[in-house]
Amino acid sequence: MGKSKRNARKDAKDIFLEAIKAAFPETALNKILRLSKTNLKIKDLNLNLSSFENIYVIGAGKAVCPLARGLEKILGHLITSGVVITKYGHSSGLKRIKVIEAGHPIPDENGINGAREILKLAQEATKDDLVLCLLTGGASALTPAPPEGITLSEKQRITKLLVNSGATIQEINAVRKHLSLFKGGNLLKAAYPARVVTLIISDVVGDDISSIASGPTAPDPSTYSDCIDILKKYNLTKNTPASVIKRLELGTAGLIEETPKPGNKIFKNSQNIIIANNSSALSAAKSKAKSLGYNTIILSSAIIGSTKEAAIFFSSVLKEIRASGNPVKAPACVLMGGETTLEVKGKGLGGRNQEFALWAGLEIAGRMGIKILSAGTDGTDGPTDAAGALADSNILKKAKAKNLDPRAFLQDNDSYHFFESIGSLLKTGPTGTNVMDIAVGIVE
Amino acid sequence: MGKSKRNARKDAKDIFLEAIKAAFPETALNKILRLSKTNLKIKDLNLNLSSFENIYVIGAGKAVCPLARGLEKILGHLITSGVVITKYGHSSGLKRIKVIEAGHPIPDENGINGAREILKLAQEATKDDLVLCLLTGGASALTPAPPEGITLSEKQRITKLLVNSGATIQEINAVRKHLSLFKGGNLLKAAYPARVVTLIISDVVGDDISSIASGPTAPDPSTYSDCIDILKKYNLTKNTPASVIKRLELGTAGLIEETPKPGNKIFKNSQNIIIANNSSALSAAKSKAKSLGYNTIILSSAIIGSTKEAAIFFSSVLKEIRASGNPVKAPACVLMGGETTLEVKGKGLGGRNQEFALWAGLEIAGRMGIKILSAGTDGTDGPTDAAGALADSNILKKAKAKNLDPRAFLQDNDSYHFFESIGSLLKTGPTGTNVMDIAVGIVE
Numbered sequence: 026m027g028k029s030k031r032n033a034r035k036d037a038k039d040i041f042l043e044a045i046k047a048a049f050p051e052t053a054l055n056k057i058l059r060l061s062k063t064n065l066k067i068k069d070l071n072l073n074l075s076s077f078e079n080i081y082v083i084g085a086g087k088a089v090c091p092l093a094r095g096l097e098k099i100l101g102h103l104i105t106s107g108v109v110i111t112k113y114g115h116s117s118g119l120k121r122i123k124v125i126e127a128g129h130p131i132p133d134e135n136g137i138n139g140a141r142e143i144l145k146l147a148q149e150a151t152k153d154d155l156v157l158c159l160l161t162g163g164a165s166a167l168t169p170a171p172p173e174g175i176t177l178s179e180k181q182r183i184t185k186l187l188v189n190s191g192a193t194i195q196e197i198n199a200v201r202k203h204l205s206l207f208k209g210g211n212l213l214k215a216a217y218p219a220r221v222v223t224l225i226i227s228d229v230v231g232d233d234i235s236s237i238a239s240g241p242t243a244p245d246p247s248t249y250s251d252c253i254d255i256l257k258k259y260n261l262t263k264n265t266p267a268s269v270i271k272r273l274e275l276g277t278a279g280l281i282e283e284t285p286k287p288g289n290k291i292f293k294n295s296q297n298i299i300i301a302n303n304s305s306a307l308s309a310a311k312s313k314a315k316s317l318g319y320n321t322i323i324l325s326s327a328i329i330g331s332t333k334e335a336a337i338f339f340s341s342v343l344k345e346i347r348a349s350g351n352p353v354k355a356p357a358c359v360l361m362g363g364e365t366t367l368e369v370k371g372k373g374l375g376g377r378n379q380e381f382a383l384w385a386g387l388e389i390a391g392r393m394g395i396k397i398l399s400a401g402t403d404g405t406d407g408p409t410d411a412a413g414a415l416a417d418s419n420i421l422k423k424a425k426a427k428n429l430d431p432r433a434f435l436q437d438n439d440s441y442h443f444f445e446s447i448g449s450l451l452k453t454g455p456t457g458t459n460v461m462d463i464a465v466g467i468v469e
Numbered sequence: 470m471g472k473s474k475r476n477a478r479k480d481a482k483d484i485f486l487e488a489i490k491a492a493f494p495e496t497a498l499n500k501i502l503r504l505s506k507t508n509l510k511i512k513d514l515n516l517n518l519s520s521f522e523n524i525y526v527i528g529a530g531k532a533v534c535p536l537a538r539g540l541e542k543i544l545g546h547l548i549t550s551g552v553v554i555t556k557y558g559h560s561s562g563l564k565r566i567k568v569i570e571a572g573h574p575i576p577d578e579n580g581i582n583g584a585r586e587i588l589k590l591a592q593e594a595t596k597d598d599l600v601l602c603l604l605t606g607g608a609s610a611l612t613p614a615p616p617e618g619i620t621l622s623e624k625q626r627i628t629k630l631l632v633n634s635g636a637t638i639q640e641i642n643a644v645r646k647h648l649s650l651f652k653g654g655n656l657l658k659a660a661y662p663a664r665v666v667t668l669i670i671s672d673v674v675g676d677d678i679s680s681i682a683s684g685p686t687a688p689d690p691s692t693y694s695d696c697i698d699i700l701k702k703y704n705l706t707k708n709t710p711a712s713v714i715k716r717l718e719l720g721t722a723g724l725i726e727e728t729p730k731p732g733n734k735i736f737k738n739s740q741n742i743i744i745a746n747n748s749s750a751l752s753a754a755k756s757k758a759k760s761l762g763y764n765t766i767i768l769s770s771a772i773i774g775s776t777k778e779a780a781i782f783f784s785s786v787l788k789e790i791r792a793s794g795n796p797v798k799a800p801a802c803v804l805m806g807g808e809t810t811l812e813v814k815g816k817g818l819g820g821r822n823q824e825f826a827l828w829a830g831l832e833i834a835g836r837m838g839i840k841i842l843s844a845g846t847d848g849t850d851g852p853t854d855a856a857g858a859l860a861d862s863n864i865l866k867k868a869k870a871k872n873l874d875p876r877a878f879l880q881d882n883d884s885y886h887f888f889e890s891i892g893s894l895l896k897t898g899p900t901g902t903n904v905m906d907i908a909v910g911i912v913e
Contacts, residue, residue, distance in 0.1 A: 231788075304793055322766075323795035325785040334778030341769040341807070349748055351767035352796065363785065 047309030050092035053301035082107030086161030110139035132169035150219035162228035164238035170207035190259035199247035209284035212241035249276025303362035319358035328363030340388030373439020376407025386416030394469035491753030494536035497745035526551030528603030554583035576613035594663035606672035608682035614651035634703035643691035653728035656685035689728035693720030747806035763802035772807030784832030817883020820851025830860030838913030
């Protein structure tokens with residue numbers, strides 16, 4: 026390249042912003058939905074809207090309002106009515122769709138009432154109606170629907186027990202679904218035989234539709250009997266509320282209906298369609314990076330595991346580019362996404378992405394022209410006002426100039442204050458969408 | 470590709486074997502050294518052999534004998550004489566170069582005598598002589614050279630204290646170099662003003678020549694004073710042998726000569742040349758994979774960090790290829806190398822590579838047509854007779870058929886017996902070289 030005029034820090038930010046933009050509900054909708062006359066095309070699906078008597082819109086999530094607004098713009102008066110639930114402070118004016126605000130991440134009565142209202146609308150829909158269901162991150166907590174005899178706090182108690190016991194997310198979800206009238210396919214069952222199409226902005230690694238929002242319109246392979254086995258496996262039967270045990274036992278005995286299983290006829294006439302996810306955001310980032318002249322690859326949109334270790338691995342790829350031109354030659358951009366797990370032991374302020382950037386920074390310190398940005402697409406990394414942070418190979422020099430010991434900040438999980446001091450926080454404000462985290466690595 | 474006739478398991482093995490082959494001392498030498506008449510070309514270096522009165526060969530390492538043999542084949546009678554040290558049982562017949570066998574990984578008296586003999590030969594070399602120094606994995610332990618007044622066991626004691634204290638490898642090496650007449654550039658100093666060219670098979674992540682064999686022919690930026698600071702930092706001064714403290718204090722006072730520092734004139738006329746490393750092995754593997762029809766990338770030759778977490782990250786790249794065709798389209802081969810760190814808590818049998826394969830196997834279980842091989846290029850993974858293991862997406866089925874619980878094997882660090890049971894160990898026997906570990910991922 027010779028002497029380059031590129032501004033890699035700015036490029037990294039622009040590439041990340043392009044990723045977020047692609048995940049904006051309206052952008053995603055406009056890319057995926059095409060209405061010509063009365064034909065609505067959603068990816069490979071063609072819906073003849075004139076064949077439906079009513080079109081209802083239901084849904085939940087922190088980003089459900091902009092998604093519903095986008096849909097109103099496309100379908101306009103074709104929408105009969107609708108109800109969506111969002112987090113307090115996240116509603117925005119919709120014309121034909123009612124918005125209910127409720128508690129998140131802790132569910133509350135408003136959520137219960139909202140879920141009931143959505144279930145009621147679903148039940149009223151007939152075989153001649155189309156139900157468009159919108160799901161975005163946060164939908165699960167926003168739609169609590171404990172069955173009769175089980176209180177919300179009892180449900181929260183068993184969930185907490187499971188989380189603390191080391192149960193897998195699949196196991197936790199199995200129990201949750203069997204304590205809900207909304208999740209595990211139950212919303213779809215309520216709407217049957219109406220035609221249901223669910224549009225999803227995925228904030229789940231791997232985009233498993235039975236995990237997103239605990240799969241209200243997806244089949245649930247787990248059973249009441251499985252749930253009892255899970256409680257036994259983690260020695261939780263003693264501490265589980267009696268009402269919960271009772272329901273699981275009645276269910277096992279066949280006295281309460283199961284969640285709808287894969288192959289159930291109700292799924293034949295329904296679709297779950299992902300309209301935006303980490304992968305689509307990365308694709309947009311890749312196009313941007315290529316347009317800026319970087320040889321660009323996407324490593325993965327499903328990175329999980331330890332934040333620190335993922336940072337070390339990601340950095341080793343960037344170092345390899347510098348050293349050998351593998352896997353791509355510089356100027357290079359390496360993209361990845363997903364959601365790592367940060368073990369917090371210190372008392373500092375930070376988040377997965379800021380800590381990722383700090384670990385990665387230490388790995389690339391002293392190498393020439395390497396930059397790493399890591400940020401949450403929702404614009405909020407941990408309990409901070411930053412989306413993430415940007416580290417480069419001069420990180421130790423910058424730290425020294427401010428008399429900071431980066432390892433001490435890591436020890437205290439205080440990445441926010443480290444990056445604040447060296448002026449390398451990335452702040453976008455809440456973005457109104459969430460497709461997990463994205464890391465952008467640049468080798469000039 | 471349509472219906473493929475490929476045998477991905479065999480391909481993965483063949484690709485790995487090609488990587489090892491490239492790291493064989495003789496293969497590497499023959500690729501890098503060119504003798505035409507009296508001109509010896511080593512990479513960019515041209516040596517006019519007729520300008521030297523003597524050519525001496527010295528060196529150490531587990532693979533030094535095949536390396537010396539290769540050199541004898543190329544240079545023949547041009548070699549005046551030489552001395553190399555290798556591990557017990559690793560010697561092979563050399564014509565002009567003497568072989569001494571010594572203790573590894575625990576140094577012994579034979580090593581001390583061998584190191585002395587090499588230092589003596591180096592000292593005898595004059596400015597008209599060429600000294601070719603051969604270093605391969607294990608050279609450090611094979612060349613103990615404690616200075617007068619310090620015993621081998623005292624040196625081992627302080628090394629052990631440092632290792633257990635959590636000191637970094639750089640810190641440990643700084644102390645080691647200051648307690649050695651051989652390391653930290655001291656061998657080169659002994660040979661000065663002879664012309665010295667060091668040929669290295671690197672088993673160190675990043676190929677830092679001052680780390681490989683503790684850098685006998687490389688500059689040492691660390692000082693006696695640094696060593697005292699390191700002992701203080703880890704509260705080791707009390708337990709450090711008095712003889713060691715004494716030397717470090719005398720050195721700090723300027724009463725013992727320092728190790729040669731960067732910029733010292735003795736380095737002007739010497740070269741350290743890496744003839745084989747993880748990166749060159751991966752390049753050979755890449756060529757092989759491409760010839761087998763795989764879209765192939767090298768992620769990195771410098772993977773470090775936790776074995777489990779590296780396996781999770783590597784797997785997520787393979788899953789992404791299956792899901793989206795990023796970073797390359799199937800049929801794909803993803804290569805990486807380095808040396809991860811395995812924390813052993815169980816009592817089972819296994820090694821880094823076998824455990825990597827088992828963690829990775831769980832990650833890719835149930836995905837279609839993904840295979841992962843991880844193996845040590847020395848053919849010996851941990852204390853086992855296997856080089857590594859091969860996992861594929863059917864791993865859970867195979868485990869079930871044998872009634873095995875893979876997670877229980879992981880819990881007990883017993884990956885060897887797991888893969889033995891399902892017939893997926895990779896055994897090559899000792900390969901006679903070592904450029905760390907390599908992982909081959911295939912997505913059909």
